[in-house]
Amino acid sequence: MGEAQARLRVVVLGGGTAGWMTAAGLAGLLPHRCTVDLIESEDIGIVGVGEATLPHIRGFVEKLGIDEAAFMKATHATYKLGIDFRDFGRIGESYIHPFGSFGEEVGSIGFHHYWLEMRRQGLAADLGEYSLAVCAARANRFAPPAQDSSLASTYGYAYQFDATLFGPFMREHAKGQGVRRHEGLVVDVERDPASGNVTALVLKDGRRIEGDLFVDCSGFRSVLLGQTLDEDWEDWTHWLPCDRAAAMPCTHRTADLRPYTIATAMPAGWRWQIPLQHRMGNGYVFSSAHLGEEEACRALVAAADGDPLADPRILKFRPGRRKHSWSHNVIGVGLASGFLEPLESTSIYLAQMAITYLIELFPDGGRIDPRDRAEFNRLVDMEYDRVRDFLILHYHATTRDDSEFWNHVRTMQVPDSLAGKLELWQRAARIEKYSDGLFYDASWIAVYVGQGMLPQAHDGRTALPDPARVAGALDRLRHEIGRQVAAMPGHVAYLNSERARLADTAV
């Protein structure tokens, strides 16, 4: 329909998760606006660590018209209700940061104020007891949330999947949408001398792939945005010192599968355990300034809760982001644009977010408008910076003093944007409010409380009602949550009841 507009030639560089998500997104959602060529090389491995996701991935998959069951089957996916953080605030303590909220506000006073008051009076249970998502996770149960505004709608879910299978799944989907795949190594980048725009990528065998718009999904190498355009990098190592990960799959120890990811704080970082249908993903994210690679691998193997299925492999990274994620006619998506460690499973979200904004702001009439580029960069920066502050909180809100690493992160100077939030919480138990980007009040409260950073004071109005009445209301909520959780099937039972979601080799 409409007048025929010349389709923009988009060239995606890189065949990892971000590359194929970008290709599938553009080809699927803008079929009349662009053609998509993707260049990948079998000689370059993909990182593919992002095994745990956020609920937003569902919207992306749904928008592309992908069937959830087929997607879960192909990627050996399990359901995820949140992350269990262990030993972060203090060794021996743990809490779940759920895809969901805690309790309900009463008379414009947030639930956590009442919880703090009841806890002071010895009348409150653990905060997680008031979250349906936390309780379902702890009970290893799962059912899809309701689509109304009841208690059963207070949580969401994501997937834990095999990232090395997700990329290929998206590849098959994208190829079905008409994306042309080119196997080869890029050896030269041609640019227009006047505008500086990239005009073509030259492959080792001499092929030239021309394009109007280039999406750099080349991972940390950032071939176009970083190497060619020399776009500045804002380094966040001083706040997020982890710069390595050792990753290794192992077998499941038990038949039960947790509907959540575990993140365990370690002497020089933290360790993930992500249950997939057929195996457990493990990794140790660490700071190379505080721990050697071999030691990290040994620690990972020693901690594995199952038989290793491969040797640990080391990934190197640098936390930070490009000053501009869209420069000239090059857009960075995924690691080429920025990197934040997978502590809150944000990697795929950040790629998806950039793809969504690129689609919204896709050049109109074959021309890139600098205003759209500026808008894209504004939005991408906002998203990265908000996630960054939230991650730093996990390291900073601690009493751990058992290693150099924890001494550093506990005492470091945090960004001003975070320092103000921390002080507001400590002085008055209030959360700086925003409604865009990731991680709202419930997430901040989960981490503050879970890591033992309790405020000095809370809203005085919580002391007004009869404590027995408030305690009664809290108990009723807990019991209702308990009742609903008890009515949910087990995570494995739910997966088994949906055979179409199971990989052939799984469980």
Add this chain to the structure above:
Amino acid sequence: MSAPRERLRRVCIVGGGQVAVLTAVAMRRTLPDCQVVLVGTPADPGAYADRALTALPFTNALHERLGVDEQQIVARAGGSHRLVQRYFGWAAPDSMGTMAYGAELDAQSRTRFAREWGGGPRNAGSGGRVAGSAAHSLAEVLADAGRFAVPPAGQATPLDGIDFGLRWNGPAYRDLLVAAAQARQVVYVPGTLEGALRDAAGGLASITVAGQGAIEADLFIDCSGPAGSLIALVAGDAWHDWRPCLPVRHLFHARPGQPLLALEDRATLVPQGWLSAVAGRDGLHLVLGYGEKVGEAEARAALPGQPEALVEIAPGCRPESWVGNVVALGDAAAWFEPLAHLNLDLAHRQLALLLEMLPGRPIEPLERAEYNRRAALMAAGVRDVLALHYAAPQAQVVFGQQVLPESVAHMLDQFTRRGRVPFREEAPFAPAEMAALLLSLGYPAGKGAQAGSHDAAEAAAARRAFDQRAQAVLAFAPPYRDFITSGAQATGNPVTDDLQY
């Protein structure tokens, strides 16, 4: 171990209008052990949050929270419902645009998880920012047919998610609030301000009321109108001047005309300025807003009906509406013309913010800063919505060209070129509502990047689904007059038979 903050012992509210009285009710409800003193100062005719005879859907939710019964407003204060706001002549001389409100336009954000967890519009599900879809709403279908009823609570009906602005008779509504304030033992002190004593922390220790002596309080709330008689004492003349972007300097109010039952209100661009018409069961309320170049005689001639009051206005806001222990609400915080029904909406959203961030003793500077940050975003959002009106094609002909705030230029650029509405924190309208407003004012929506990607069959299916829902709401909703006369005890005013203007 976290301890409860010491609560405020006495709150003193200054002002005689509906904002002050509702604030007093709210304070007594949220702080039952606090003395609330309402100093009833003479009403300021230029206080538009107090003069407002209607608000936006947010107020309905606030009323419910504060125990102000909507059915009572309908039964005893001439309450009626606005489903849509119509704009005549803003896009072109004979144009008409229609804006509806609310949840129906943002159906994807219905689950509590989607509202509470983060990720913005990309939250789980097929969220999008397609501007064009807001052009037709069920609210408009109902307004066109003159059918509506507020669905009974607690049961699903086809009308769920259709939001409205409530209108009322000013004095009767205020009487309802006064009764609520009396029932809650608000201490009422009529009088005028004589003086004030500063405290050491940049706020006030006490105020003096003529014939009443000094009144001390932990927190003072200034609802005195544009003069801001308390906030000015502690904040000086710090002021964000909105005049460069908002050209209206005078408002001519007509004596209320014939009672009128209608589901729509109107803002019409006329050669002299704009004419706002709010339908009331107590009469049709007309206001002409005009700029510097129009003389009083010319304005008087352009006003249909008998002139009742002429108000001069210099729109702007306080950069910080909470200074020391003084919080300004309503016109004391932001003063602007009654276009788009934002005056009371802003006052009520800032009151709700104060209830959320209610300080203890002593006040924490950081929570005051957070309040000021959010309150300033709310005010800026109002300025932007008003500035959008004056940048509309025909408004530029009538008023001349105004300074366009950068945030408005950004929004217009993104909307007209790309068909997207950038999200703004604390904005008065959700993105889908903003899209409807922009279309009503004559800004053409740019084609979204995905336009043309949906095939014709998909568009036809969406159309059919909408038509089915439209049939369902029309079948369910009674004629609006039946609903009003069945539910409401007569107010004594005969209501015209004509549902349309």
